[in-house]
Amino acid sequence: MLRIEGLTRRFGTVTALHDVSLTVEEGEFIGVIGRSGAGKSTLLRLINRLIEPSSGRIFFGDEDVLAKRGRALQDWRRRAAMIFQQFALIDRLSVLDNVLVGRVATVPRWRSWTLAWPLADRALAIEALDRLDMTDHALKRADQLSGGQQQRVAIARALVQAPRLILADEPVASLDPRSTRAVMDSLARINREDGLTVLCNLHHIDLARDYCRRIIGIHAGRVVFDGPVEALDAAAIALIYGQDGEE
Amino acid sequence: MTTAADRIARVSRTYPALLYPDPRKLWGRRAAWVAFVLAFLWASYHLGLSPMRFWTGFTDLWIIARQMVPPTHNGFWLDYLAALLETLAIAFLGTILASLISIPLGFLGARNVVPSFAIHFGLRRVLDVVRGVDTLIWALIFVSVVGLGPFAGILAIALNDTGVLAKIYAEAVENADRKAGEGVRSAGGSGADVARLAIWPQVFPVFLSNSLYFFEANTRSATILGVVGAGGIGFFLADRIRVNAWSDVAFIILLILPTVAAIDYLSRWLRKKAIGRHDAPGARM
Numbered sequence: 001m002l003r004i005e006g007l008t009r010r011f012g013t014v015t016a017l018h019d020v021s022l023t024v025e026e027g028e029f030i031g032v033i034g035r036s037g038a039g040k041s042t043l044l045r046l047i048n049r050l051i052e053p054s055s056g057r058i059f060f061g062d063e064d065v066l067a068k069r070g071r072a073l074q075d076w077r078r079r080a081a082m083i084f085q086q087f088a089l090i091d092r093l094s095v096l097d098n099v100l101v102g103r104v105a106t107v108p109r110w111r112s113w114t115l116a117w118p119l120a121d122r123a124l125a126i127e128a129l130d131r132l133d134m135t136d137h138a139l140k141r142a143d144q145l146s147g148g149q150q151q152r153v154a155i156a157r158a159l160v161q162a163p164r165l166i167l168a169d170e171p172v173a174s175l176d177p178r179s180t181r182a183v184m185d186s187l188a189r190i191n192r193e194d195g196l197t198v199l200c201n202l203h204h205i206d207l208a209r210d211y212c213r214r215i216i217g218i219h220a221g222r223v224v225f226d227g228p229v230e231a232l233d234a235a236a237i238a239l240i241y242g243q244d245g246e247e
Numbered sequence: 248m249t250t251a252a253d254r255i256a257r258v259s260r261t262y263p264a265l266l267y268p269d270p271r272k273l274w275g276r277r278a279a280w281v282a283f284v285l286a287f288l289w290a291s292y293h294l295g296l297s298p299m300r301f302w303t304g305f306t307d308l309w310i311i312a313r314q315m316v317p318p319t320h321n322g323f324w325l326d327y328l329a330a331l332l333e334t335l336a337i338a339f340l341g342t343i344l345a346s347l348i349s350i351p352l353g354f355l356g357a358r359n360v361v362p363s364f365a366i367h368f369g370l371r372r373v374l375d376v377v378r379g380v381d382t383l384i385w386a387l388i389f390v391s392v393v394g395l396g397p398f399a400g401i402l403a404i405a406l407n408d409t410g411v412l413a414k415i416y417a418e419a420v421e422n423a424d425r426k427a428g429e430g431v432r433s434a435g436g437s438g439a440d441v442a443r444l445a446i447w448p449q450v451f452p453v454f455l456s457n458s459l460y461f462f463e464a465n466t467r468s469a470t471i472l473g474v475v476g477a478g479g480i481g482f483f484l485a486d487r488i489r490v491n492a493w494s495d496v497a498f499i500i501l502l503i504l505p506t507v508a509a510i511d512y513l514s515r516w517l518r519k520k521a522i523g524r525h526d527a528p529g530a531r532m
Contacts, residue, residue: 119255119266120251120252122258122265122266123251123257123259124254130261135265139265
């Protein structure tokens with residue numbers, strides 16, 4: 001479904017991602033692991049087109065993702081929903097309005113700009129919040145919530161985008177262990193129930209083992225491991241995290 | 248596949264309070280908009296604001312603009328330059344005075360430094376009064392107290408700015424990160440040590456940056472202080488306007504513009520330096 005060929009991204013003299021090629025099938029739950037700074041974020045951001053590659057190609061089905069401009073690009077971003085480590089919610093808006101931001105690419109501008117969301121979209125957002133057990137907080141300001149709750153709001157926002165892909169960039173790195181479980185469970189459930197494809201950056205191997213069926217290991221911008229979670233043995237981990245066994 | 252109508256029906260049963268925005272809030276907001284438009288229309292009507300008068304005003308402005316060309320100085324250019332320098336000096340001294348007074352007041356007025364409600368409340372009310380009276384009014388008052396000249400202008404700027412700056416400084420102190428203070432206190436530092444070593448490095452760039460903004464604004468407002476006799480280029484400006492010597496007015500304005508622009512540029516540069524970059528080595532402040 002998603003095909004990446006020779007994707008490279010340089011920042012100045014640093015090569016963050018080096019000649020990455022991989023294929024993602026519909027409905028997969030993939031854990032992208034590696035040390036901080038290995039290039040995991042860069043990969044997800046490139047797929048969403050938040051940043052542009054230095055070279056390489058990205059295809060979704062027979063669509064050329066990198067050729068998209070304007071409305072087509074915005075529609076691609078809607079379909080490749082991002083979830084961020086720091087949630088990227090708008091603090092001063094209500095939880096419900098934050099979720100409805102996920103409809104920004106589909107709702108007429110006069111409605112989104114005045115926050116006068118169509119009734120059908122409000123219903124959609126409330127149902128998304130309900131799936132994540134967050135309806136009790138719907139009218140609170142986003143910054144009133146704990147980190148785990150904010151991340152679930154961000155997942156609800158991703159859901160109402162009606163995406164084909166979920167790109168979760170370290171979604172649990174700033175959460176406590178209990179919230180971590182809640183957020184990862186939500187992602188797993190969405191993957192199972194909606195058949196949504198999930199690419200999830202993690203730097204914890206244990207989490208990747210518990211939730212992902214396929215692991216992509218990145219070291220210094222290169223894919224050094226790509227296979228089923230069962231194949232992730234000590235040798236593979238040493239390859240991904242380096243010999244010194246840090247992290 | 249559920250249709251939108253199904254979904255609305257379902258959610259309106261389970262979460263009606265969420266689905267339909269609070270009507271009171273909705274109508275409250277609409278009422279506020281209506282009140283705003285009415286106030287605008289009323290004020291426009293009352294002050295005779297109409298597109299027609301804008302138009303006639305512009306044609307008069309055009310007549311004056313034509314009389315401004317070419318700008319002339321009639322041999323007064325040295326006096327103009329001296330007066331402009333005086334204007335800059337008024338703004339500079341006024342801002343410095345206000346900043347120096349505002350530093351202790353800012354710390355005194357910050358709730359996290361001085362927990363006493365009486366001091367806090369009293370200081371803020373005094374500042375409200377000082378701030379509530381505009382610089383130009385203070386200038387008029389000081390001209391009759393200390394007489395004509397730049398001294399009255401300096402006092403007027405210093406006083407009005409103190410009212411605003413002390414408040415901004417106090418808020419900066421209140422917004423400073425408390426954790427750094429705990430570091431100093433836990434190492435055996437006094438309250439004053441906390442203010443100097445933990446709070447000051449955080450607030451100094453904010454103080455400086457705001458004072459520079461005020462210096463910019465003051466160079467502009469100091470040009471009119473001369474109109475009421477408080478020194479500077481404003482005296483000449485008002486005098487030439489009074490006798491309709493528009494080409495002289497144009498010359499003075501042409502002197503003021505690059506000066507103000509230069510001050511703006513200088514202050515922006517200094518502000519950038521003061522705020523500092525994260526990868527810069529630790530500064531001594």
